[in-house]
Amino acid sequence: MKMAQLSTTSEVPVATIKYYLREGLLPAGEKSGPNQSLYGPDHLRRLRVIRGLLEVGGLSVAAAREVIDAIDSDLGLAHTFEIAQRTVSPEIDPEALSAQVVAQVDEVLSGWHVSPENPGRLAAARVLQTFAELGQPDLSGWVPAYAAAALAVAEADLDEVDARDDRESKTEMVVIGTVLGDALFAGLRRAAQEHVSSQRYSGGAS
Structure with a gap:
């Protein structure tokens, strides 16, 4: 799905998704052309995790990045x-x-x-x-x-x-x-x- 569809499905504004990408909270999508990327179920799931950490857990962006890095580590x-x-x-x-x-x-x-x-x-x-x-x-x-x-x-x-x-x-x-x-x-x-x-x-x- 494109970012607009990811935004609609996740109910996260496009500007917020771009912010999460810049901050390293959300992994980059798969390049599909110049300035275009595709996103999948893993991105949707990660957005839900991010929102839970920030909105319910009350973490800062830096703290959320640290715990997400722990999820992605071995x-x-x-x-x-x-x-x-x-x-x-x-x-x-x-x-x-x-x-x-x-x-x-x-x-x-x-x-x-x-x-x-x-x-x-x-x-x-x-x-x-x-x-x-x-x-x-x-x-x-x-x-x-x-x-x-x-x-x-x-x-x-x-x-x-x-x-x-x-x-x-x-x-x-x-x-x-x-x-x-x-x-x-x-x-x-x-x-x-x-x-x-x-x-x-x-x-x-x-």
């Missing part, structure tokens, strides 16, 4: 997960974290295979430090419950990756699942909070 799944996690996570200076909150997180993660620079480990420590600064240091019941839920979610993530048949689909799920899974879990958490609060505080009323 890296192993573990390395791809590392890239996806690093790309969607804020950069945190370990030196800005107190040893006490880091120790608290490590106690909760005891028995897990987690590297010291894991962005989730550092983010969790920063959250605990913020709570302590707000005068709410005792999270002894809350944090382990969150860790247990996170472990269950991670198992679901990997089950979904393993359900894919080929490496490209698995890698795509690693990247998209990492980015959009955060948004999905946040949405379901909001819904669950309303449900549980209505059961506890409103006698089950809507």
